[in-house]
Amino acid sequence: MKLITAIIKPFKLDEVREALSEMGVQGITVTEVKGFGRQKGHTELYRGAEYVVDFLPKTKIEAAVDDAIVDRAIEAIESAARTGKIGDGKIFVYDLQQVVRIRTGETGNDAL
Amino acid sequence: MKNVFKQMLVAGALLASVGMTSFAFADDAPAKPEAAAASVATAASATATAAVVTPIPAPDVAVASLPAATADAAAASAPAVVANKGDTAWMLVSTLLVILMTIPGLALFYGGLVRSKNMLSILMQVFMIFAVIIVLWCIYGYSLAFTEGNSVIGGFDRVFLKGIWDPVKGSFATAATFSKGVVIPEFVYVAFQATFAAITCGLIIGAFAERAKFSAVLAFVVLWFTFSYLPIAHMVWFWTGPDGIKDAASAAAELVKGGFLQQKGALDFAGGTVVHINAAVAGLVGAIMIGKRVGYGRESMAPHSLTMTMIGASLLWVGWFGFNAGSALEAGDIAALAFVNTLLATAAAAVSWVFGEWMSKGKPSMLGGASGAVAGLVAITPACGFVGPMGALVIGLLVGVICLWGVNGLKRMIGADDSLDVFGVHGVGGIFGALATGVFAAPALGGQGIMDYVANKMSADPYVIFDQVKVQAIAVGTTIIWSAVVSVIAYKLVDLVIGLRVPEDEEREGLDITSHGESAYHS
Numbered sequence: 001m002k003l004i005t006a007i008i009k010p011f012k013l014d015e016v017r018e019a020l021s022e023m024g025v026q027g028i029t030v031t032e033v034k035g036f037g038r039q040k041g042h043t044e045l046y047r048g049a050e051y052v053v054d055f056l057p058k059t060k061i062e063a064a065v066d067d068a069i070v071d072r073a074i075e076a077i078e079s080a081a082r083t084g085k086i087g088d089g090k091i092f093v094y095d096l097q098q099v100v101r102i103r104t105g106e107t108g109n110d111a112l
Numbered sequence: 113m114k115n116v117f118k119q120m121l122v123a124g125a126l127l128a129s130v131g132m133t134s135f136a137f138a139d140d141a142p143a144k145p146e147a148a149a150a151s152v153a154t155a156a157s158a159t160a161t162a163a164v165v166t167p168i169p170a171p172d173v174a175v176a177s178l179p180a181a182t183a184d185a186a187a188a189s190a191p192a193v194v195a196n197k198g199d200t201a202w203m204l205v206s207t208l209l210v211i212l213m214t215i216p217g218l219a220l221f222y223g224g225l226v227r228s229k230n231m232l233s234i235l236m237q238v239f240m241i242f243a244v245i246i247v248l249w250c251i252y253g254y255s256l257a258f259t260e261g262n263s264v265i266g267g268f269d270r271v272f273l274k275g276i277w278d279p280v281k282g283s284f285a286t287a288a289t290f291s292k293g294v295v296i297p298e299f300v301y302v303a304f305q306a307t308f309a310a311i312t313c314g315l316i317i318g319a320f321a322e323r324a325k326f327s328a329v330l331a332f333v334v335l336w337f338t339f340s341y342l343p344i345a346h347m348v349w350f351w352t353g354p355d356g357i358k359d360a361a362s363a364a365a366e367l368v369k370g371g372f373l374q375q376k377g378a379l380d381f382a383g384g385t386v387v388h389i390n391a392a393v394a395g396l397v398g399a400i401m402i403g404k405r406v407g408y409g410r411e412s413m414a415p416h417s418l419t420m421t422m423i424g425a426s427l428l429w430v431g432w433f434g435f436n437a438g439s440a441l442e443a444g445d446i447a448a449l450a451f452v453n454t455l456l457a458t459a460a461a462a463v464s465w466v467f468g469e470w471m472s473k474g475k476p477s478m479l480g481g482a483s484g485a486v487a488g489l490v491a492i493t494p495a496c497g498f499v500g501p502m503g504a505l506v507i508g509l510l511v512g513v514i515c516l517w518g519v520n521g522l523k524r525m526i527g528a529d530d531s532l533d534v535f536g537v538h539g540v541g542g543i544f545g546a547l548a549t550g551v552f553a554a555p556a557l558g559g560q561g562i563m564d565y566v567a568n569k570m571s572a573d574p575y576v577i578f579d580q581v582k583v584q585a586i587a588v589g590t591t592i593i594w595s596a597v598v599s600v601i602a603y604k605l606v607d608l609v610i611g612l613r614v615p616e617d618e619e620r621e622g623l624d625i626t627s628h629g630e631s632a633y634h635s
Contacts, residue, residue: 044414046479047533048520051412 001096001109002070003062007035007089008081010059019080020063023072026112031060039087058089064096066109193295193355195286202443203300209434210307214242214314217431221424221482222318225532228416229622230322231632237326238314241333245310248337253309254302256338257345263372266346273302288353289441292568296441304438309345311435312387313337318532319395320402322413323619326627328610335602336394340595345386347371348378348587357565377562378587379553379580381450382439384494384546385591392539393592396530397599402612404529406619413531418478425482429458432489436496449560450496453504454489457496460508461488461515468513480516487515487537491545498549500558507548515541546588550581 008016013030020028034055041054065073074091082088101111219238223231245253255270269275276285276298286295313333317324351370357363367375373385380386405413415421436454440447465484470476491511492504499507518536530536553559554575564571606612613619618626625631 045473045475045477046414047483047536048523049413051414053412 001064001099001112002067003064003094003096004070004073004077005092005094006061006063006077006081007033007058007091008061008077009083009087009089010057012081012083012088013059013061015080016061016077019076020073023076024069025063025065025073027063029062031062033058033060037087037090056087064099064112066112192283193286193293195296196294196442199289199294199296199442200300202447203296203304203438203441206434206438207300207304207307209431209438210304210311211242211431213428213431213435214307214311215239217424217427218311218314219424220420221428221486222321222532224417224420224422224424225318225415225479226321227413227622228633229624231416231624232628232630233326233623234317234321235632236628237317237324237329240330241314241317242310244330244334245313245337246306248334249306249309250302253337253342254305256342257309258301258305258350260350260352260369261346263368263370263375264347265343266350273299276302287441288355290354290446290563291442291444292354292357292565294442301441305345308383308387308435309337309341312341312383312391315387315391315534315538316395316398319392319399319530319534321531322623323405323613324398324402325611325614326623328606328612331606331610332398332602335605336595336598339602340390340394340598341386344390344591344594347373347590348380348386350374354565354568359566363566373587373590376586377580377583379498379549379584380494380546380587381497381549382436382493384490384542384549385587388490388493388538388542389546389588389591390595392535392537392542393595394599395534396526396528396539397596398603399528399530399535401600401603401607405531406616408529415479418482421482422478425485428489429485432458432493436493440497446497446560449501452501453492453496453499456501457492457504457508457511458485458488460505461485461491461512464509464512465516466512468516472516483515483519483533483537484512487511487518487541490515490538490541491548493542494546495549495552498553498560500552500560502558503548503552507545507552510548511541511544514544543588546584547581550584551577553580 006016010032017028035058036054036056039056041052041056044051044053061077063073070093074093077091098107099109099111100107215238219235222238223234226234250273252268252271254273255268256266259266259269261267277283278285285298287298287301288295313336316333316336317329320329348371351374352366356366373380378385407413432454433451437447437451440450462481462484465487466476466480469480488508488511491507495504495507515537518540519533522540523530523533523536526535528535551557553561554577555561555570556575557577559575560570561575562571562573563569564573603612614623614626
């Protein structure tokens with residue numbers, strides 16, 4: 001089992017969710033986050049005051065998937081979240097040791 | 113801290129009981145007009161004692177100068193002027209509109225501009241200042257501003273609003289307007305002017321937002337209201353009304369009873385000097401004396417909700433029709449003129465600010481639109497009943513770019529942390545508006561000119577723009593100096609007794625939690 005964490009542009013969330021649903025991912029967790037990468041920030045101007053905003057709003061998606069579909073899931077996120085412009089985000093993949101569905105007590109692949 | 117409040121409560125109770133005593137004495141005590149002519153310095157400090165030693169009777173406004181016996185005879189022969197119901201209704205609505213400007217208008221406009229951790233402190237300061245000033249206004253403010261005294265401050269005739277309802281005659285007093293034979297109920301005038309005092313004091317807090325101690329803000333505002341707002345309002349606006357003016361002699365006699373700047377002929381229709389310059393100077397002095405916010409210039413202090421600011425600015429715009437058109441004091445031609453001017457100048461200023469910003473900074477911003485509108489409202493305030501619509505248009509177009517400079521170039525030049533640009537918008541816009549009133553009130557430029565109450569029509573004398581601008585400049589200068597001096601002393605006093613700003617760790621955590629124990633937003 002793998003845990004996929006993807007940082008994407010917020011407006012790409014719906015496309016990514018649809019792509020993951022279509023290829024069989026049962027659930028994802030979404031968090032609004034801030035951060036910076038090569039895209040850097042931008043400046044905001046309020047009357048006379050100029051502020052450099054370093055941290056841009058991004059969306060973090062977490063999905064636990066079976067080893068069998070992890071590559072297709074990564075591909076789905078990649079193609080759905082890509083705009084080709086700087087700031088499209090990153091995908092991180094971790095080994096996942098255990099999953100438990102709290103309601104039933106199922107574990108491992110059954111809990112995914 | 114507890115002791116301070118205890119002392120304030122005791123003092124308040126004392127003042128209240130003294131007032132009641134003087135009210136009881138009022139009927140049988142002889143008139144002592146010279147008592148009211150006490151010098152400014154002693155007038156306020158003598159509030160408590162003067163009322164006991166020389167109780168001042170409460171004359172009916174309409175018959176103020178007549179002895180009691182002839183007053184009755186006059187009342188019997190000539191029916192008293194009755195307020196028109198349409199005028200009364202319009203003035204009640206105008207009063208509500210000015211309340212709408214303050215709470216929630218000004219509170220939201222300011223609130224949106226601070227960081228989310230200080231949102232409630234702004235709402236709270238504006239809300240409570242409104243409440244405190246309304247109370248003080250009815251206790252002594254109205255009397256000191258709008259009754260006859262000397263040329264700087266009024267008297268105590270209307271302390272505790274006594275004498276407006278006359279239980280013996282069973283009648284209510286009326287207040288004069290700008291037209292002969294037209295009056296409104298005095299209670300409406302009291303309420304209308306109360307809202308002006310309240311919003312003026314509320315305006316100040318934007319300059320030292322996000323760092324001032326709540327108790328210090330309230331204490332300062334009480335002092336400043338008493339020693340700056342009331343005298344300036346009296347100096348600029350108090351006169352005995354047009355009804356006593358019959359000929360050149362009576363015109364001269366009535367004139368000297370008015371406020372100092374009223375006598376000079378300063379034009380301030382709805383409060384360019386009294387409200388905006390007065391408050392802006394107090395704000396700027398406060399920003400300098402309280403000092404900059406922690407992290408100013410290094411950390412982001414971006415507005416937390418320009419949505420709130422837009423709502424606030426829009427409520428200000430709507431409410432301002434009560435402020436400006438209501439200042440005509442009746443529902444007629446001049447109210448309509450002031451209404452159109454307020455509509456047009458504000459729109460013009462929003463356009464010129466946004467386009468100026470678009471050209472100089474690259475992007476047109478919502479905050480620019482809202483700020484431009486407020487700048488336009490400020491500038492047209494003193495002019496709205498005197499200038500023509502095209503004068504208003506020019507004033508609006510100019511003030512938009514002038515105030516854009518006020519919050520950029522001028523702000524950097526002054527170097528103070530005027531958090532919400534109270535001086536840049538209200539000060540600069542107010543000064544420009546006051547001077548421009550002198551220019552565009554000229555009949556040659558489509559203005560109304562000066563009213564000649566002896567002939568009861570517009571003055572036949574040629575209107576000299578330069579002379580009027582000079583008078584306007586005197587009014588502006590007087591207001592700036594007066595407000596600055598009072599502010600410096602008041603801030604110093606409050607600093608010694610209470611301390612002006614919160615400790616640094618409280619400022620970092622935010623005033624909502626540390627001063628008020630609550631949060632504006634829960635996520």
